[in-house]
Amino acid sequence: MEKTNNNSRRKFLDKGLKLGFVSIIGGIGLSKIISKSNAQTEKNSHEKMELMTTDGTLVQVDSTEVVEVIHSTDHDKKYNVREGYANKKFVMVVDLAKCKNALSCQSACNKHHYITGDNAWIKIYKMQESKDTSPYWMPTTCQHCDQPACVTVCPVDATFKRRDGLVLIDNERCIGCRFCMAACPYSTRVFNWGEPGQSEVTLNMDMIQHGHEASSPEHAGVPSIKGTVDKCDFCPHSIDNGELPHCVTACPNGVFYFGDKYEDTVTNGEETLRLSKLLEDKAGYRMMEGLGTEPSVYYLPPTDRLVDFKDGLKHYTEFQSVEKPE
Amino acid sequence: MIMKNIDTLLKDLAPRKFKKLGVIWTSSLIVIIILGIIAYIDQLIKGQIVTNMRDYSLWGIYISNFVFFVATSFVGSVTVAILRLTKNTWRTPLVRIAEIISLAAIVMAGITIMIDMARPDRLLNLFIHARLQSPITWDVIIIPTYIAISFLLLYFPLIPDLALLKKHFKEKSPFLSKWYGKLSLKWTGSKAQKIIQEKSIKIIAMMIIPVGLILQTIDAWLFSTTFRVGWNSTNMGAYFISGAFVAGIGALIVVVYILRRVYKLDDYITAFHFDKMGKLLVLGCLTYLYFNINEYLIPAFTASVEEEIHLNALFTGHYAPLFWAVTIGGLIIPIIVLLFKKGRRPKTMFFIGLLVVLGSWWKRYVIVTSTLLHPFLPIQGVPESWHHYFPSMHEWVITIATLAMALLIITVLVRYLPIIPIQRTLDEQELTETNKNPES
Secondary structure (H helix, E strand, O other), X not given: OHHHHHHHHHHHHHHHHHHHHHHHHHXXXXXXXXXXXXXXXXXXXXXXXXXXXXXXXXXXXXXXXXXXXXXXXXXXXXOOOOOOOOXXXXXXXXXXXXXXXXXXXXXXXXXXXXXXXXXXXXXXXXEOOOOOOOOEEEEEOOOOOOOOHHHHHOOOOOEEEOOOOOEEEOOOOOOOOOHHHHHOOOOOOEEOOOOOOOXXXXXXXXXXXXXXXXXXXXXXXXXXXXXXEEOOOOOHHHHHOOOOOHHHHHOOOOXXXXXXXXXXXXXXXXXXXXXXXXHHHOOOEOOOHHXXXXXXXXXXXXXXXXXXXXXXXXXXXXOOOOOOOO | OOOOOHHHHHHHHOOOOOOHHHHHHHHHXXXXXXXXXXXXXXXXXXOHHXXXXXXXXXXXXXXXXXXXXXXXXXXXXXXXXXXXXXXXXXXXHHHHHHHHHHHHHHXXXXXXXXXXXXXXXXXXXXXXXXXXXXXXXXHHHHHHHHHHHHHHHHHHHHHHHHHHHHHHOOOOOHHHHHXXXXXXXXXXXXXXHHHHHHHHHHHHHHXXXXXXXXXXXXXXXXXXXXXXOOOOOOOXXXXXXXXXXXXXXXXXXXXXXXXXXXXXXXOXXXXXXXXXXXXXXXXXXXXXXXXXXXXXXXXXXXXXXXXXXXXXXXXXXXXXXXXXXXXXXXHHHHHHHHOOOHHHOHHHHHHHHHHHHHHHHHHHHHHHHHHHOOOOOOOOOOOHHHHOOOOOHHHXXXXXXXXXXXXXXXXXXXXXXXXXXXXXXXXXXXXHHHHHHHHO
């Protein structure tokens, strides 16, 4: 008795499921056929309209097919922080021949991003490849790689790559695992180990001025958040105002050129140059090209230098890059 | 082995109340853990500024301790599953201890990695915004999987013993008896139940081998997916698996020796078992030595400038004392001693096991911290203290507390579970008995 009962229930379930499946498929098919036949019957029943396309040719369209489009209010204006500017690709060129370790880039960057830790985002390295080659000063920013190792390893998509080339950090999402710092071969990322300790008054004024109340990936360091990663952001907040990044404008020697690769122009504020020609003439290169990270920062070798390397030594401090109020 | 009936087996192997020493041991572990929790709360409030990690040495003792726990958890896969697959019956009195160590270690690995996270309040982001391309996400998937499988591998073989204990404690402790009864899932020992149980254990034991190998490999990939000298190596996966083999067996030998002494289990865990474990450990050590040669010696022949700086720091520089201590103490000495039969006696093995565990812990410290201090670009423009790394007081207290917590998990499980499978020992005795009878 129990067995047959069980069996009939199974059969019922089995059949029911199959029937349901068939009816769903059938229903979808039927509605498709109906909608198609509807369209065909309506096609010939009304008069035609003449319209002009965007390229200037006149076309005839059945008047029933003309539907008013709701005008998009945020079209073009809508801007996604994670997408960035359309049709732009920001690049930087650093002319090592001009750098004399004036440190103006670093202090301007520190000021505008309220860097209060022990480690500045821009570092000016005292470089010497081997003992027979000449020493030189090398400023480094985030390289904004096109194949960023940091973005690959981030488990939560807190650091991301935009179509305009920038690699930014969402400090509201970062979990503080520091994997991106381990992955970056340029040691460019810094961490807020404790409370950032930024001066709240100036910070608030600056945030109101830039129109955001909370931390934004587009203005790193304003404010910094404890337990998250910071780094050079290529100053999209300046780009937005039609200005150059702070390091570019601050440099007294015009070391930094900033621009758009698609426009093939870069400028240091004083002169505007063709990027491709500049790289060709001065044999531009990128740092650690062999790693395949495809940086957006190009370097021009330190040839025909304007100043002696030794001039920079007077600003050189081995263990300090952020001035701290005593 | 001497034949024993079920009553003596229960008397010998059923969980016993702790004596004075056990109480002191447990309470000191709890004190250490409380100190660790206090230090951790302080770290939560102040941020990881309380550690000595900084922008260059961005990972430290927390990560190396995590890697150590992950490695030690491999013992479950090795002794239980691999010895089962290779039909090594001598494993019987050791498997439960191995499963307990495995579970304790992997649970603590999960906790330790969260201690390293600077924003544990955003833990859920790992699921909400998970990205499959990040090795951390792989870890988020594999660690809970391994915890689940390790738990089942401990629990399923335990069920018949729990039913036995329910009966055993009926008068002595009704409370305990009730819980053993609940956990034994109405086990009666019927044929149908036995078939299901055996089948389940077989499946789990099969599963834990690939999952264990994947776990160790992912752990290695956390490092080898970065552009770092000393990490960016194709050798890393196999190197970590063999290292885990060594760390796990080392820990097993130490725990087995202590339990054997405290619970007087000389009849069950004999010199024969130590001899076998010693052979297993020396096999692991030799394999590990092979991968060490691949990792350190062979790259020295074609080292790039950055790699040479790193290797020099290990061989002759800042890290040399530690590097040679873990290589000689944790690897070469154990190999030499264990290759001799005399070296595989219980007491010697205990000291060798301790040496191996200590070596394994510090070895991971060397792997994690030395590489970070040798980046591609020179370390400049940061405070002098950032050029070195040694854990801060907070880091030590928290790390020691995690180790104590692992020991506490082991202690609690040992207190309430039979550390040697009772039913299984009984069954095996019967089996040898019936096999013998026709012959005699």
